Amino acid sequence: MPFPLPEPELIPIDSVPALRWGVIGTGIADRFVGAIHAHTAQRAVAVTARDAEKTARFAQQHGIAAVLPSVEALVSSPDVDVVYVSTPHPLHREQALAAIAAGKHVLVEKPIAMSAEEAEEILAAGREAGVLVMEAMWTRYLPQSSILRQVVADGVLGDLRTVIADFGFVAPDDRSHRLWAPELGGGALLDAGVYPISFASSVIGPLALTSAVGTTENGVDSSATLLATGRDDTAALLTTSLVAALPVQAQVVGSAGRARLLSPFFGPSGIVVTRGGFDSDDTAEWRDEAFDVLHDGLGYQATAFASYVAEGRLESPLHPHAEVVQVMRVIDGARAAVLAG
Template sequence: MPPLRWGVIGTGIGRSFVRAVAQQTRQRVVAVTARNQEKTRAFAAELEIATVHESVEALVNDPGCDAVYIATPHPLHKDQALAAIAAGKHVLVEKPIAMSAAEAIEITAAGRAAGVLVMEAMWTRYLPQADVIRRVIADGIIGDVHRVQADFGFVSTYDRGSRLWAPELGGGALLDAGIYPISFASSILGPPTRIEVAGDVGPAGVDARVDLMIATSRGRGLLSTSITTQLPTIATVSGSAGGIAIAAPFFAASAVRVTRGAAWDGAIGVFSTPKLAHDDGGIGLQATAFACYVAEGRLESPLHPHDEVVNVMHVIDVARSAVFEAHSE
């Protein structure tokens, strides 16, 4: 695979990405830009990044960059991704890829037209345990899948200055935490045919707690997310012959237990990735996959294709709309 040269937009979650790329891949981050130039220069010095650009435009047009990682607040993703694509750069966009399904379609369509790889940074798809789950289901070990249950919720004290509580920054539970269980269910069940939603709106007008039932042609997903409730952050996949249980946090490197029989009493295997649990959580594996796809000439991830990215955003669109409409009645 090519030793890609990355430009990073944003220095928040970007820190984990830079470290993972440096420690676990042949790729390198060579440039960075962010709103606060003083903090960005300190960030670059700490992480040994050679170039600090004064603007997104300068970074995406840097001939020394092959790919761009976008790690800014959600509402900025679309314009920055489109700028990178227009400059001919491959793009990895932090999740959620955008603020809506319509914006996700615009980004992915632009990538296809430009002939560059566009990926949403759902790094959990590239963990070894994700491959085990896919294979167990594909081989029929747990029979026909009927239900997926997953949740991700935590308590965030209200602070109007926090991104989580700021509507203008894409705050709320669904876009920040809910995308994990929704994306997990999507990877197993496929696109929804029906979506039922119950939720609460918190201070400043963001979705604070949301529960979803998603029906698909394959089965149903029971999903929850919150920024006011501490949820267990586990996931299960239930089938006609057994099930899969993923320990907390289900979206990071953790133990996967596969069972068969009544009441799941016949354990047939436990898969664990404890080493990854203490480093980057799989971000380095995602960067490696990205470089492989570039080398193969792919325009989308085979493990997380564009249509699925859009479908997940559609679920979030429907859920947010339902919560806000119920609150306004």
């Protein structure tokens, strides 16, 4: 009989305040707003984006009352409690700082910025202003992540040794697409690689980049494989790509067992824990069957965000500011190494 896995520790949606969200951008925001409206008490009340016609359609689709003409109008609106920045990476710094200056809490899509230096600036501004600033690394708030944290803390895997994770896909064959555009923050590491790097950091602590190799196309990193070290002599092998459909799995290996996050590990999927060696059948599995749509799991981070606001926190206890910056440092180093050839 499989051994029991711990139950995920989740925040009840009715235990947090229903914040009023202002949305900048209409890309991934389409999935985020759909998720919070369907599965949480959070509500988007205002939106602004570059394309006025598209923004109006977005607002109508999601029942958002206010379509505002500019970022300045949105962040200064008295009807907005928190600003969700979901624009391309190079715009994150300016827009997050504008929201912070207006006294708003901010959730910034991953990666939080284009560099560790920009990340530090954003997070320092948030602390000084006394507002919550979070990177939207939704993986941290999923049920399977809670189970993994408990399994590791309970010593089921023994002493941790290695984390292996990947996220890669075949990007559109269009060199004008943002993924291939250096000026839009293109490249595998910023868009997809942030997921396995952040995952490894969440398990084995602050990462130090040992080496990075990869390929380049159109002036951006098209693939990268990183070796990094964490605390207690642990190691991480991490891969990302815009030119290969990777398995999108993650594994945590210890002296007494291993845990495998099912694909795609960054969203609601599941976890398999095995005690013993490679030939062991002492295995337990938990699958996330809460949603039919993968990105409906984005609601977990919105509920967590609201709970942290209610508690007066300035950073996420599951994703502290120092860790956000350190992950960006690893990305900075890996990008530099790959682009230098």
